[in-house]
Amino acid sequence: MALKDEFKKTSEEVKKLKTRPGNDTLLALYSLYKQATEGDATGKRPGLLDPKGRAKFDAWTTRKGASPETAMKEYIALVKSLL
Numbered sequence: 308m309a310l311k312d313e314f315k316k317t318s319e320e321v322k323k324l325k326t327r328p329g330n331d332t333l334l335a336l337y338s339l340y341k342q343a344t345e346g347d348a349t350g351k352r353p354g355l356l357d358p359k360g361r362a363k364f365d366a367w368t369t370r371k372g373a374s375p376e377t378a379m380k381e382y383i384a385l386v387k388s389l390l
Contacts, residue, residue, distance in 0.1 A: 314343060314379040317386045324389055334366040335385060342370035343378035 308316075321336065328336070341348070348367040353360035370378060 310376060310379055313383055317383045320390065321386045328389060330362075332385070332389070334362060336382065337363055338366040338370050339378045339382035339385065341367045342373050343375045343382055346375065347371050 318340065327333075348364060348371065350364075352364050352368075355361070373381075
């Protein structure tokens with residue numbers, strides 16, 4: 308199966324998890340997904356009045372420079388570990 312197809316399938320499977328992962332895991336999933344689909348984070352960092360947006364942006368920026376393929380592979384591995 309091609310990497311992009313497996314990534315797409317896995318991104319659908321993650322919605323069917325029986326238990327909600329912890330916040331750190333959710334941030335990891337978010338940051339890997341964004342890096343795989345959009346590349347490096349762009350725009351301004353959300354302000355102090357948006358702690359959720361700020362945490363998501365910060366998590367995404369930790370992936371800076373990672374290739375989409377690498378992010379896809381890490382995302383797939385993380386989701387498989389949760390299933």
